[in-house]
Amino acid sequence: MSQRFRKFVARVAKDNEFQPIKNRLLNYLQKESENKYKNYPRLLEIMESYWPKYKEGFKISHLLKDHYKEIFNFYLNTIFPFRKRGIMLEDPEAPTPVDFKLMYKYRYNDGEIKAIKEIMSEQNIEGKIEGILKRLLIFAVSSFSPMVEQIFGRPFAFQFSSIDANQYNNGEWEVIAVISAREQ
Numbered sequence: 001m002s003q004r005f006r007k008f009v010a011r012v013a014k015d016n017e018f019q020p021i022k023n024r025l026l027n028y029l030q031k032e033s034e035n036k037y038k039n040y041p042r043l044l045e046i047m048e049s050y051w052p053k054y055k056e057g058f059k060i061s062h063l064l065k066d067h068y069k070e071i072f073n074f075y076l077n078t079i080f081p082f083r084k085r086g087i088m089l090e091d092p093e094a095p096t097p098v099d100f101k102l103m104y105k106y107r108y109n110d111g112e113i114k115a116i117k118e119i120m121s122e123q124n125i126e127g128k129i130e131g132i133l134k135r136l137l138i139f140a141v142s143s144f145s146p147m148v149e150q151i152f153g154r155p156f157a158f159q160f161s162s163i164d165a166n167q168y169n170n171g172e173w174e175v176i177a178v179i180s181a182r183e184q
Helices: 002-016 021-034 039-055 058-067 066-081 110-122 128-143 145-152
Strands: 087-096 100-110 158-168 173-183
Touching: 002 021, 002 100, 002 110, 021 110, 021 128, 021 145, 021 173, 039 058, 039 066, 039 145, 058 066, 058 087, 058 100, 058 145, 058 173, 066 087, 066 100, 066 128, 100 110, 100 128, 145 158, 145 173
Parallel strands: none
Antiparallel strands: 087 100, 100 173, 158 173
16 A cells, blocks of 8 residues: 555545535545646646547547546546556447446555555544445546546536445455446
């Protein structure tokens, strides 16, 4: 577990106690991503470089499908502190030019889980670890919307269609979320 992950979790816990109420968690994660003064513009530039190929017909979903590994690995690993080895992205779909779906899997290791539990204890936050692990992943992905909107020029949002979590015998957890995105 990296110190970067621990500091990230501590900031999130302090701001909103991992609670999605009134979009506090989502808003915080959007600000957190935008505050990456070097990396946020880098990812935006990458996406802007691809956009001319997709601009005719406003095929934002096709851009995301064709470049999902590069875009979402960068976003989750460079903008946010999710480990590269823990991220798996599967089954991208773009059924229409403005609809996108992807399965996101993240395997939280023992150090990350321990850090979250310690921070929960330090800040007297109640809740189940499984719920917090799920929220961190789905709201981090959902916080990507403003970046897509900048490229696409239209409102765009991510919503999870399903989310599950499995605990392994070694104490690690894997969160599996199918997240859809579409023009609003």
